[in-house]
Amino acid sequence: MKSLFGDIEALPQVQEKAEGPFVGVALENSLDKVLDYSVPAKMRSLIRIGQRVRVPLGRNNRPAFGYVISTSATSDYPRVKPLLNIDDERVLVTPGLMKLALWMSRYYCAALGSVIESIVPSAVKKKTGIGHINRIRLLWERDRVQALLEKTKAPKRRAILGRLLLVEPGEAVELVRLAGEAGATPATVKKLARMGIISVTSEMDWGNQALEGESSDSKGHEPDRELNEDQQKVFDELKPRLASGFSVNLLMGVTGSGKTEVYLQCMREVVNQGKQAVVLVPEIALTPQTVKRFTARFKRVAILHSGLSATERHRHWQTIASGQADVVVGARSAVFAPLPNLGMIVVDEEHESSYKQDTVPRYHARDVAIKRAQLEGVPIILGSATPSLETYQRVQPTEKSEPSAYHLLELPRRVRGLAMPHVELVDMKLQNKSRTGVHLLSERLEGLLRVTLQQGHQAILLLNRRGYSNFVYCVHCQEAVQCKYCDATMTYHRAAGTDVNSAAVAKGVHTGHLHCHYCLAVQPLPEKCPTCQKKLSLFGLGTQRVEEEIRRKFPDLRFERVDSDTMRSAKDYEQLLGRFARGEIQVMLGTQMIAKGLDYPNVTLVGVISGDTALSLPDFRAAERTFQLITQVAGRAGRGDAPGRVVLQTFMPDDPTIQAAIKQDFQGFAKRELVHRKEVGLPPFGRMVRIVLRDQDQDKLQKLSEDLAAQVIQAVNIEEAAPGESAKRAIIVRGPMPCAISRISGYFRNQIVLGSTRPERLQRVLKTLREKGDLAKTDRVAVDVDPVSLL
Ligand code: ADP
Ligand code: ZN
Numbered sequence: 001m002k003s004l005f006g007d008i009e010a011l012p013q014v015q016e017k018a019e020g021p022f023v024g025v026a027l028e029n030s031l032d033k034v035l036d037y038s039v040p041a042k043m044r045s046l047i048r049i050g051q052r053v054r055v056p057l058g059r060n061n062r063p064a065f066g067y068v069i070s071t072s073a074t075s076d077y078p079r080v081k082p083l084l085n086i087d088d089e090r091v092l093v094t095p096g097l098m099k100l101a102l103w104m105s106r107y108y109c110a111a112l113g114s115v116i117e118s119i120v121p122s123a124v125k126k127k128t129g130i131g132h133i134n135r136i137r138l139l140w141e142r143d144r145v146q147a148l149l150e151k152t153k154a155p156k157r158r159a160i161l162g163r164l165l166l167v168e169p170g171e172a173v174e175l176v177r178l179a180g181e182a183g184a185t186p187a188t189v190k191k192l193a194r195m196g197i198i199s200v201t202s203e204m205d206w207g208n209q210a211l212e213g214e215s216s217d218s219k220g221h222e223p224d225r226e227l228n229e230d231q232q233k234v235f236d237e238l239k240p241r242l243a244s245g246f247s248v249n250l251l252m253g254v255t256g257s258g259k260t261e262v263y264l265q266c267m268r269e270v271v272n273q274g275k276q277a278v279v280l281v282p283e284i285a286l287t288p289q290t291v292k293r294f295t296a297r298f299k300r301v302a303i304l305h306s307g308l309s310a311t312e313r314h315r316h317w318q319t320i321a322s323g324q325a326d327v328v329v330g331a332r333s334a335v336f337a338p339l340p341n342l343g344m345i346v347v348d349e350e351h352e353s354s355y356k357q358d359t360v361p362r363y364h365a366r367d368v369a370i371k372r373a374q375l376e377g378v379p380i381i382l383g384s385a386t387p388s389l390e391t392y393q394r395v396q397p398t399e400k401s402e403p404s405a406y407h408l409l410e411l412p413r414r415v416r417g418l419a420m421p422h423v424e425l426v427d428m429k430l431q432n433k434s435r436t437g438v439h440l441l442s443e444r445l446e447g448l449l450r451v452t453l454q455q456g457h458q459a460i461l462l463l464n465r466r467g468y469s470n471f472v473y474c475v476h477c478q479e480a481v482q483c484k485y486c487d488a489t490m491t492y493h494r495a496a497g498t499d500v501n502s503a504a505v506a507k508g509v510h511t512g513h514l515h516c517h518y519c520l521a522v523q524p525l526p527e528k529c530p531t532c533q534k535k536l537s538l539f540g541l542g543t544q545r546v547e548e549e550i551r552r553k554f555p556d557l558r559f560e561r562v563d564s565d566t567m568r569s570a571k572d573y574e575q576l577l578g579r580f581a582r583g584e585i586q587v588m589l590g591t592q593m594i595a596k597g598l599d600y601p602n603v604t605l606v607g608v609i610s611g612d613t614a615l616s617l618p619d620f621r622a623a624e625r626t627f628q629l630i631t632q633v634a635g636r637a638g639r640g641d642a643p644g645r646v647v648l649q650t651f652m653p654d655d656p657t658i659q660a661a662i663k664q665d666f667q668g669f670a671k672r673e674l675v676h677r678k679e680v681g682l683p684p685f686g687r688m689v690r691i692v693l694r695d696q697d698q699d700k701l702q703k704l705s706e707d708l709a710a711q712v713i714q715a716v717n718i719e720e721a722a723p724g725e726s727a728k729r730a731i732i733v734r735g736p737m738p739c740a741i742s743r744i745s746g747y748f749r750n751q752i753v754l755g756s757t758r759p760e761r762l763q764r765v766l767k768t769l770r771e772k773g774d775l776a777k778t779d780r781v782a783v784d785v786d787p788v789s790l791l
Pocket of ligand 2: 516518
């Protein structure tokens with residue numbers, strides 16, 4: 001038997017003396033193995049790399065599914081079993097995607113089968129929604145059939161053959177239809193097949209394949225806009241790169257600078273060359289407004305969104321694979337769109353952490369997109385107002401005065417001469433001194449909100465925390481209510497539909513539940529402290545609490561709270577944005593759901609209720625995330641003719657990240673942050689691999705962690721002793737230590753973190769561990785290469 005990296009054990013049972021050709025098959029279940037199989041004679045002309053096949057597995061020859069990843073005339077293994085059958089004759093993984101899969105499996109340390117499973121949508125694998133129909137063709141020469149017709153006495157057979165002679169040579173007639181027209185039964189038709197006169201093949205019936213764009217005349221007809229000077233300059237620089245192989249281009253443009261228009265015109269070039277383009281956008285930004293910008297320009301657009309039914313998803317995939325879509329727009333997994341002639345990839349908002357998948361394979365769609373572009377020799381454009389520091393670092397000139405790895409293109413101004421919004425800071429420490437009672441909205445924000453509404457404009461308020469209060473606290477015991485299963489405080493959520501202006505609420509009577517945001521556990525709000533029976537206080541703010549204050553202060557406001565508690569589906573969100581666009585809602589208060597990508601010209605005020613919520617998280621990217629989120633939400637203001645204002649409330653007015661955010665000074669922020677990261681060897685200067693271990697039993701976890709850590713250190717020692725590698729301690733191992741959230745859902749969690757400035761050395765350490773099977777021993781071990789979340 002052959003693992004990805006070599007022999008593991010010999011095969012116990014063999015049915016026949018194996019003869020070539022052979023195929024390497026990556027198994028679908030997450031066994032980290034590629035096995036050789038022989039191809040039976042009848043399948044030889046049909047077998048292709050990228051097909052899904054059924055194979056016998058193990059001692060009992062249990063049937064299992066896998067994908068053909070290689071073919072060869074010989075096998076290194078003397079005893080090889082034959083394939084059972086080809087499950088789907090279509091090539092489900094194109095050669096380009098197969099190379100990508102192999103890279104991902106190595107880089108992200110994930111079983112090849114699991115990587116391919118994320119590349120091929122399950123609706124495609126299961127052939128959801130495709131009817132199969134039997135098609136009949138003549139096998140005999142037409143003259144011979146004619147001769148038979150004249151001789152045969154069976155009228156039904158005559159009718160069937162006569163009907164088949166009417167179609168063009170090679171054309172087929174559907175079985176049931178043929179039988180009907182000939183006044184015969186399908187059984188009679190099949191009898192002719194058994195006699196070898198005709199063939200019956202089961203083929204897919206796609207039904208109506210039109211894409212959204214093709215049915216309506218309004219689609220694809222919007223003319224390209226005239227580019228402004230900045231856009232034109234960027235486009236002129238990009239244009240020659242659109243037809244000259246692989247390049248990585250960072251389009252860094254402030255919010256509202258017209259990045260999308262640049263993508264659209266680059267895509268036009270690529271489509272005119274007869275190629276296809278993929279645009280990745282964060283899931284949350286895949287709104288009808290975004291979709292329309294692409295469908296208005298191009299006729300043949302496939303949109304891959306989470307609301308597609310399995311049948312639709314399959315149909316889209318087939319349309320894309322057959323080259324009938326010029327443009328594919330989708331979230332993370334659209335990076336695997338099986339385009340036959342890929343010409344360009346765009347990753348919009350490349351800094352978004354939602355591009356990272358948090359289950360196996362733990363890939364980052366931006367990085368996979370770059371790799372795909374490289375493998376397929378096409379340009380990629382990464383767009384953002386606030387690029388990730390990983391990307392930004394790569395447009396810096398290198399020390400050896402070599403050209404930087406990525407090209408930098410900038411749009412420093414908003415379109416149509418619009419001003420950047422004016423950001424002002426409100427120090428909440430001073431606020432609370434000057435007023436009585438608790439006020440979550442400062443006087444300044446409240447005042448500006450009133451002015452905005454009087455002028456008939458709209459506002460967006462951001463608070464990136466849902467619920468009412470995330471700290472249900474006993475002042476006496478100095479303890480907050482903790483989740484029973486997690487190392488985390490419970491968040492109080494008020495019961496839906498509570499009338500916030502009711503007398504009960506005014507008196508501080510609370511009805512609702514405590515929720516854990518990690519394991520989703522729920523319990524009633526205790527009336528008193530479980531330990532000392534004294535009164536509990538609600539500290540910490542969430543969107544519900546701000547909603548309460550707004551409804552109290554603005555009783556007639558057309559207002560909506562937008563978070564994952566009120567937005568249960570993509571449809572809810574779509575409808576909400578529609579109402580906001582029509583002005584039926586004046587103010588939206590929400591989590592990051594409303595911070596990104598929205599382009600509503602009547603929004604003139606943005607309020608950040610707390611600029612600090614993310615700053616103190618135990619994650620080295622806390623400052624980066626805070627800066628990005630504030631800048632993104634600020635960018636929603638002033639996109640129309642009226643100028644925009646942003647109020648940033650904070651308890652940490654002197655924090656350098658907050659200061660940079662007020663000035664919307666990305667360069668300043670990045671420069672400072674990069675110096676800091678360099679000093680401590682954090683990404684982008686070092687690469688990181690995080691191994692998270694979990695167990696319900698703390699002692700077992702400790703043992704598992706220590707054993708694995710010993711293996712890790714051994715593998716690191718082997719790597720550091722490698723000839724030609726002089727630098728000692730080039731790989732740093734930290735842990736095992738408890739994760740920042742040391743228990744989730746009853747599982748204790750430990751981590752081992754590897755860091756190095758040399759990614760290839762980390763890769764070699766992982767390879768050693770993987771070959772020895774140290775990482776696959778149990779599902780309690782998760783490897784995360786280039787982790788995005790460190791909690
Ligand atoms: P970004 O993605 O950089 O935030 P958008 O691409 O959303 O910016 O552009 C902001 C707005 O400006 C959009 O409504 C877009 O249609 C418009 N726009 C883009 N380019 C131009 C242009 N050259 N002239 C006029 N309006 C433009
Ligand atoms: Zn919990």
